[in-house]
Amino acid sequence: MKKRIIALSLISMLILASCSSKQSSTPETTAAETTTTEAVTETTAEVTTEHVTAAQNEVGFEGMTEVRANTVKEGEYHISVDSSSSMFKIADCILYVKGSSMNADIIIDSKSYDALFMGTEDEAKKADESERITYTTNDSGQSVFSVPVEALDKEIQCAALSAKKQEWYGRTLVFRADSLPMDALLTRGYTECSSLGLEDGEYTADVTLEGGSGRASVASPAKLIVKDGNVEAEIVWSSDKYDKMVMQGATYLPTITDGHSVFIIDVLGFDYKMPVGAETTAMSEPHMIDYTLYFDSSTIKKCE
Template identity: 70%
Template sequence: MKKRIIALSLISTLVLASCGTKNNSSEQSSTTAATTAAETTAETTATAAESTTETVTEHETAAQNEVGFEGMTEVGADALNMGNYYVSVDSSSSMFKIADCILHVSDDGMNADIIIDSKSYDALFMGTEEDAKNAAEADLIKYTENKSGQSVFNVPVEALDKEIQCAALSAKKQEWYGRTLVFRADSLPDTAFREQRYATAESLGLKDGKYSIDVKLEGGSGKASISSPAEMTVKSGKATAVIEWSSDKYDKMVVNYLEYTPETADGHSKFEIPVSGFDYRMHVQAETTAMSEPHMIDYTIYFDSASIKESE
């Protein structure tokens, strides 16, 4: 497998510590084409919706996204090291497209720069749309413009992995629209946490050798899947796993800023990637070529240590 360090365009302007929902079934080859077509349609529809200026009708009919994940536990500022980190944000509205988000952790708590490509919103309010309608002007969060011409809203963050209410003021309609946001702790790098948050091959006492392990994928449109159990190799206390996608349209994966290229066979893209840890949602990205242009999509992969078996 080939890999290379990805250059991040924003590093030159901001020193960051680093960056950083559902099927778990293995699909038969005969369903690969149907799955790919379904995912393409879902992703293309979402992309088109996100680039459209919001109207009242769209607000009423726009697809509602699931946010967070079952059993999530709040992560406060006291669990994190001070610093600036890229963070993924789930939004309940397909109309509210966040291009990037930078989390700032300090002694005073957490806040985040929500970066939006368009000028679709004049202000944000951290609360419900009803509360926003009655809020004082001083409580509204106005945007600033960065060097790329994007809108940047600096918002307080109560906690990660918590549903937070946010209202956005449409620039065109001057109407408030409610959203639910979740700032994802699983998208932060290991260095962001004060304590280790997962098991490793070393802590589990895994000897060098071949294993199988159950894996669970979350993220994207929910149409793609990966094969489970997956093949895992442990060497010198480090684990890698072979991730086999339900489609052959994935041409790149990114794990901890390293890029991995696939082997493609029998309608599946296969990648051998490092297993950073077990029993937590490991953040990865995968690029699909199934749409009109390549699309990088955020996913998490859960490696279940209780399922590890030695291969014969």
Template identity: 50%
Template sequence: MKKRTISKMFLMCAAATVLATGCAGGNKGTNAAGTESAQSTENATGAESAQSAESVSDKAAEAEKSGAVASGDETVEAKEVVEEGMEPVLADALKEGTYEVKVDSSSSMFTVTKCELTVKDGKMQAVMTMSGSGYGKLYLGKAEEAADEEESKTIPAETAADGSCTFTVPVEALDKGIDCSAFSKKKEKWYDREIVFRADSLPSEAYAEGTIVTAESLGLKDGTYTVEVKMDGGSGKVSVTSPTHLTVKDGVVMAEVIWSSPNYDYMKVDDVKYDRIGQVGEGDHSAFEIPVAEFDRKLAVLADTVAMSQPHEISYTLTFDSSSLKAEN
């Protein structure tokens, strides 16, 4: 009886010891899990805090950037400057030298009044004279890019001897749209612009031999021909007769240009004035004879109309297609 009591007491003590050890182990595990959970929470909170700070920084940078770029009602409506049929003209198509070239701009607030193009060592560079001095620098690219760019990558304004504002820019190609952002000194913002250096405003002698199509290169003999002519520019309300007549004499080509309107009194080619054939107001058209130095390239012309309250010169281009030439009997 005494032995049974001792054994029972021993078993109870052993069970108590196991339970105590188990509880102790359980508390230890719980404490470890709690510590890990706290550390995990702390790490997560730190990461979220860092991400939040980074997000705030990005938003601040974006706000600063957007504030430096004009948009919406701060800009005027842009116009297309790249015309249908334009093909890029690279430096190797031109002779080395300096030429006056016309520059079209997508914005009436960014007007180039004069431009000198220099071709040298297979590269082109232009000095653009602006209509005003409101822009302090340019960047060849989009306004958003300009806002992020280093100051050393921008093109600063220069003051010419006559006090006008100029910018000296590299020219990748003529007859190609070039993104050109302008920084307003007054608004302290970048404005998106697009410009085109017009190949048709260069004189024929600016082109390298073999790059233009002439009466000589075509082997045209003296005589009369017909040729298809395409007109671009103006309001689109008038047209020219096509095909039209050509006369070749001693290597000089003269084209008869017949407008669908009777209201033109003269034309200009390379600043030379050509009067109308016949009296203004006669018939339902206006006819002129003008020289054609080359084919297959846009020829810049001016035609003066008297249909408005005041006479007004309108810019057009005429392209004479050499593949359509036919000799008249």
């Protein structure tokens, strides 16, 4: 009888030990499963496609009107291009106008893309390889894609073939007419200073800044100085981090007044988006940013 009791006791102890072992192992298994889940999540995040991770930029501007080749003088022009993708960075663009057609060399610093296709991402996937636009390399080692340009100031679909993933990614491009020289258009899209009949003296006019990240601004109205038919404007930036402005090959340097960079620049015309560049020192190294300034002739007032 005693032997039977001892045996039953031993069996009970073994069963309890077994249960205890199973219960203690459950958290370890759960922890392992959690770790695996986290690893999968991290891996998924790392391979998130460019569609999700690439920041999307606004392109063009409200009220854009298409500018076709027949309204632009034949020639070669360096112009600005808006890209909807922060991953598709255009270092420079050279526009070629001849007859009724326009073409452009899109210049990219990296070798991130093997080819371009002028159309949507889906169209690129279905198109024959002969329709792909491959790149050449210029003397600076940059990739140069030569593409047709249907019109300036028009949203144009373009797909880029990733060199690394061999996948197509859609972009929207706008070749900016407001970055052309003033005399490039066959029809005047601006008001000449001389046509306003301004006498020598000081005036004010509303001015609108566009471009960059949208965080910078300039004071409006701006002071105008008229002398011998020429018009200059005092541009007061919202920051003192601008150390240079460039326009039509001319360079302007500032004075720093009450925490603002102040420039005196030439006004080439009114009632159009006048392209200018401004170099900021707010970043880790000086960086030139493209802007436009729009001087509204209807708001000109003579200073008392």
